[in-house]
Amino acid sequence: MTGSAAIAAGRLRSVIPVDRAQRAIADTAARPVRAVAHEVTRPSRARKLARDWGSGNNIVGMDAKQLRDQARHLERDLDLARNALNVLVQNTCGSGIDVLAAPRKAGGKVDRVLAQEIDALWDEWWDRPEVTKMHDYGRAQQLMARSLFRDGECYYQDIIGPVPFYTHGTRVPYSFEMLEADMLPLDFTEPGRRILQGVERNAWGERVGYWFYKIHPGESIGWNTETKFVPADKVNQLALIDRIHQVRGLSVFASSMSRFEDVKDYEESERIAAKVAASMCAxxxxxxxxxxxxxxxxxxxxxxxxxxxxxxxxxxxxxxxxxxxxxxxxxGTIATNRPNPNAATWRKEQLRAAAGGIGTSYSSLSLDYNGTYSAQRQELVEKWGGYLMLGEQFIAQGPRKQRQRFIEACLLAGLIKAPRGWTLANVAASTYVRPVMPWIDPLKEAYAKGEAEDRGWASPQQNTLLAGNNPNDVLTETADWNERRAQLELDDAAAVDPAPSASTRTGVVHSMLTKD
Known part of the structure; x- marks a missing residue:
């Protein structure tokens, strides 16, 4: 073999093993993988494997509208679903997330004068904050929270400063427009322009803007498919997001909707059977x-x-x-064996499972409050953590951003002045008052919080907020009350029982905790 032939043969021998290895790897990757390690991943006649429906956005595109329509149907026609929404809204925003001004620099004291000015403007703005001027801020929060849980998402557009053909409802030049999820088309997707389900994003996935319908698609008169672009810095989304990079939200009823439908159908059948049983036949x-x-x-x-x-x-x-x-x-008479004695038990177990899916407590969903104090309190404590998570999410997406815009509008309009050297964040520092956890036994809870305050584990302000009150209002009203009693020369010692000492309170708490 000549030298050139030997060199060619050597090169061929060196390439063949590599080529075979690459082909083996490719064949292995193309070959379907059969799970053998976990039994649950092996399909059988009794068990089918779950199908992968793709990304979260793909699932939303397929099901979001149908889930939204079905959730609205349940709210209209099923009292249990309506009560579930009421419980979520009540424990997330209640009568409205109130915001107490606490302007201060990092590590500094609160500027009380500036705080009073901001609170006065906030109270005025509270009554007419949104563009229709139909709802106060508390009711607007309830509507947005209800849409968030039922529809999976909602939006609001910030209107700040002078706007053609619009007049703000108060001196503060800031309002917002609430928008239902229907206003953002799910089927508007253009990959070339990076528009997905009505949301335009950049290469990093950051939202650039939204393409809203000009008129609600559910209107019977005047609706058309024309859309308008609104920059992302003027629109905020409240959404229930379960997966990373998911753009649109899904209803909180998504995992429990079939169970609610089953309960609805079963109860209707039982009612019909009971009515037939009430009409005696022979x-x-x-x-x-x-x-x-x-x-x-x-x-x-x-x-x-x-x-x-x-x-x-x-x-x-x-x-x-x-x-x-x-x-x-x-x-002879026709016996229907109704009402069914097992219906209540079956219904109870279905509602217990559904409550976990939507994030409410079973007692609140079913209005069944049987059980000992310890059992009821344990259920309340565990579920209250879930309500706090939803409440913090709601505050972060709604009231906190709206409060920031409110402060910006006040500064731009000259209604308040920031001290020298302060930033917008210093002026906008606030305390958000969430719904308070209800007390099953107020006496036990009050003594426990008082003991925590005496031991230095909690401040009087924290305990006052947990009781649902404004600490500043409590101090002001207490001082006014004491001043009024002094003017009337009332004997405080005779009229008011002295507060129990810490040792007495500790003994009372211990005796209460040893009883159920």
Whole structure:
């Protein structure tokens, strides 16, 4: 073999193993993988493997509208679903997330004068914050929270400063426009322009803007498919997002909707059966086959003629005695076995499972409050953590951003002035008052919080906020009350019982905790 041939043969031998290895890797990757390690991943006649429906956005595009429509149907026609929404809204925003001004620099004290100015403007703005001027801020929060949980998402557009053809409802030049999820088309997707389900994003996935319908698609008059672009810095989304990079939200009922529908259908069937059972029915059993034929009077035996048509009637009345039965006849009643004694148990278990899916407590969903104090409190404590998570999410997406815009509008309009050297964040520093956890036994809870305050584990302000009150209002009203009593020369020592000492309170708490 010549030198050139030997070199070519050597190169060929060196390439063949590499080529074979690459082909083996490719064949392995293309070959379907059979799971053998975990039994649950092996399909069988009794178990089918779940199908992968793609990304979160793909799932939303397929199901979001149908889930939204079905959730609205449940709210309209099923009292249990409506109560579930009421519970979520009540424990997330309640009568409205109030915001207490606490302007201060990092590590500094609160500027009380500036705080009072901001609070006064906030109270004025609270009454007419949104563009229709139909709802105060508390009611607007409830509507947005309800849309968030039922529809999976909602939006609001910031209107700040002078706007053509619009006048703000208060001196503060800031309002917002609430928008339902229907206003953002799910089917508007253009990959070339990076528009996905009505949301335009940049290469990093950051939102650039939204393409909203100009008119709600559910309107019967005047609706068209025309859209308008609104920059992302003017629009905020409140959404229930379960997966990373998911753009649109899904209803909180998504995992429990089938169970609610089953409960609805079952209860309707039980109601119909109970109504039938309430209408007592009977039948006449004839002993001989020839008794079913016609006799001389038109029916077997005697008959009554009405307009020449033979009839026979027996009506149930209290104390009725049927003494005109023919030979071989007997009267029997139709038993329906209703109401079903097991219906309540079945319904209870279904609602217990559904409550976990939507994030409410079973007691609140079913309005069944049986159980000991310890059991009820444990359920409340565990579920309250979930309510706090939803409440913090709601505040972060809604009230906190709206508060920031409110402060910006106040500064731009000259309604307040920031101290020298302060930033917008210093002026906008605030305390957000969430719904408070209800007390099952107020005396035990009050003593426990008082003990925590005495031990330095909590401040009086924190305990006052947990009681649902404004610490500044409490101090002001207490000082006013004491001043008024002094003017009237009332004996405080005789009129007011002294507060129990810490040692007495500790003993009371210990005795209460040892009882159920």
């Amino acid at each position: 039948y006449i059993k004839k002993g001989q086959p020839e008794g079913y034929g016609q006799g001389e009077g038109g029916l077997a035996g005697e008959a009554v003629l009405e307009n020449g048509v033979p009839i026979r009637e027996m009506r149930f009345t209290p104390g009725a005695v049927f003494d005109d039965l023919l030979v071989g006849e007997d009267i």
